[in-house]
Amino acid sequence: MPVEPAPLPGLAIIGGGPAGLMAAEVARAAGIEVDLFEAKGSVGRKFLIAGKGGLNLTHGEPRPGFDHRYRERQEAAAGWLDDFGPDALRDWARGLGVETYVGSSGRVFPLDRKAAPLLRGWVRRLREDGVRFHVHHRWLGWTDDNALRFATPDGERRVHAAATVLALGGGSWPQLGSDGAWQPWLLERGVDVAPLVPANCGFDIAWSDHFSSRHAGAPLKPVVAHWREADGEHTLQGECVVTETGIEGSLIYALSAQLRETIARDGEATLTLDLAPGRTLERLQHDLGKPRNSRSVSDHLRRQTGLGGVKVALLYEVLGKDRIGDDALLARTIKRLPLTLRRARPIAEVISSAGGVRLEAMDDALMLARLPGVFCAGEMLDWEAPTGGYLLTACFASGRRAGLGAVEWLRHMQSHSMQAAPM
Numbered sequence: 001m002p003v004e005p006a007p008l009p010g011l012a013i014i015g016g017g018p019a020g021l022m023a024a025e026v027a028r029a030a031g032i033e034v035d036l037f038e039a040k041g042s043v044g045r046k047f048l049i050a051g052k053g054g055l056n057l058t059h060g061e062p063r064p065g066f067d068h069r070y071r072e073r074q075e076a077a078a079g080w081l082d083d084f085g086p087d088a089l090r091d092w093a094r095g096l097g098v099e100t101y102v103g104s105s106g107r108v109f110p111l112d113r114k115a116a117p118l119l120r121g122w123v124r125r126l127r128e129d130g131v132r133f134h135v136h137h138r139w140l141g142w143t144d145d146n147a148l149r150f151a152t153p154d155g156e157r158r159v160h161a162a163a164t165v166l167a168l169g170g171g172s173w174p175q176l177g178s179d180g181a182w183q184p185w186l187l188e189r190g191v192d193v194a195p196l197v198p199a200n201c202g203f204d205i206a207w208s209d210h211f212s213s214r215h216a217g218a219p220l221k222p223v224v225a226h227w228r229e230a231d232g233e234h235t236l237q238g239e240c241v242v243t244e245t246g247i248e249g250s251l252i253y254a255l256s257a258q259l260r261e262t263i264a265r266d267g268e269a270t271l272t273l274d275l276a277p278g279r280t281l282e283r284l285q286h287d288l289g290k291p292r293n294s295r296s297v298s299d300h301l302r303r304q305t306g307l308g309g310v311k312v313a314l315l316y317e318v319l320g321k322d323r324i325g326d327d328a329l330l331a332r333t334i335k336r337l338p339l340t341l342r343r344a345r346p347i348a349e350v351i352s353s354a355g356g357v358r359l360e361a362m363d364d365a366l367m368l369a370r371l372p373g374v375f376c377a378g379e380m381l382d383w384e385a386p387t388g389g390y391l392l393t394a395c396f397a398s399g400r401r402a403g404l405g406a407v408e409w410l411r412h413m414q415s416h417s418m419q420a421a422p423m
């Protein structure tokens with residue numbers, strides 16, 4: 001039997017990732033009673049996994065360039081970052097005894113590149129400040145009379161909250177707790193939710209067995225990607241990795257939104273790679289035009305262009321044995337190797353997800369128009385950004401915005417009930 005609904009004195013926060021914890025911090029600092037519910041046995045599991053890659057907390061890129069990383073949502077994100085931007089985030093970490101540094105790529109990391117000390121110190125401080133943590137509480141939606149339903153080891157528990165912040169994360173790496181199960185519960189209540197889709201993801205390519213068995217795991221660097229958008233052609237230099245099923249890596253992640261949208265529209269996307277960014281087409285044509293004599297194409301390529309290994313294998317994969325001997329075509333293909341991307345990798349294995357609660361469904365304080373008193377924050381909102389610390393920065397900043405919004409809402413409700421009370 002479910003435990004009967006119990007009223008909470010203040011704010012219920014559901015989800016103990018960076019967004020939920022930050023909402024808890026600001027609400028508690030404003031004197032609100034905070035109960036934080038988390039499905040897993042501990043909070044911040046995805047944050048800890050991010051620490052395995054060095055914990056790229058934010059980025060040193062100056063604004064407004066920073067804001068542009070949030071694409072269609074840059075205006076909303078800029079508002080969150082005005083209140084709590086990359087510098088404020090670094091100061092906040094310093095307040096927990098964690099100094100940060102800007103790496104050569106502009107990415108910002110803690111000095112020890114670990115997430116655990118930061119998370120441990122933060123949770124300890126939140127507890128000391130009076131935030132009540134309820135782990136092993138999996139939210140199941142609402143009852144008909146708007147109580148929050150939780151599955152707990154002791155059975156279903158129901159609570160009425162005066163205000164709620166949902167910070168349930170996106171859909172990637174569901175084993176860490178964020179499984180996107182919340183989508184139907186919000187949809188049923190008329191909240192506009194864009195389906196969760198993979199972001200910062202690899203893509204499948206129909207490699208031949210020969211190629212994938214020999215070259216999966218091989219890094220491709222440096223390469224320059226070319227792609228077209230409505231405003232013309234764009235280029236980006238970076239690195240990627242051949243995988244058994246296709247391609248991934250930071251360069252691909254940076255383009256994944258455009259590539260995903262092209263696949264959704266056209267059924268496939270062509271990624272064009274320059275395998276020899278340091279050499280012009282003219283120079284390649286000239287060098288490859290030199291007599292090959294009895295040397296193999298691979299040998300000729302290595303001597304004349306410096307290309308070897310996986311790059312040469314890619315040229316064979318795309319051109320086939322019949323056409324690889326055509327020097328002019330070979331030179332053009334080195335500069336513009338076309339790869340056909342079939343589909344994004346499944347959401348469960350990618351870094352982050354796009355889609356989620358549409359910002360149009362909420363006000364500036366991140367309160368849902370259809371559910372007054374319910375706020376949303378973090379990756380469960382419909383924005384996306386590349387890797388580089390932009391994801392965590394927006395999760396912290398939107399968590400803060402939602403937490404402060406809930407504080408205002410609770411104060412507003414309190415002043416209303418005092419006005420309504422009989423003299």
Ligand SMILES: Cc1cc2nc3c(=O)[nH]c(=O)nc-3n(C[C@H](O)[C@H](O)[C@H](O)COP(=O)(O)OP(=O)(O)OC[C@H]3O[C@@H](n4cnc5c(N)ncnc54)[C@H](O)[C@@H]3O)c2cc1C
Pocket residue numbers: 014015016017018019020037038039040043044045046047049050051053054055056057058137138139140167168169170172173176177178179180181182350351352377378379380387388389390391392393395
């Ligand atoms: C491998 C990996 C590496 C990453 N590295 C970086 C990086 O270096 N830099 C960066 O900026 N970003 C990185 N990210 C992305 C970043 O970790 C996420 O964007 C961020 O953690 C999202 O924060 P959040 O608070 O919105 O959600 P989450 O961190 O996902 O937290 C949501 C919480 O809600 C809980 N929850 C979900 N559903 C329920 C429910 N029904 N009931 C109760 N609780 C629930 C979950 O258990 C979870 O604890 C990485 C992601 C991955 C997978």
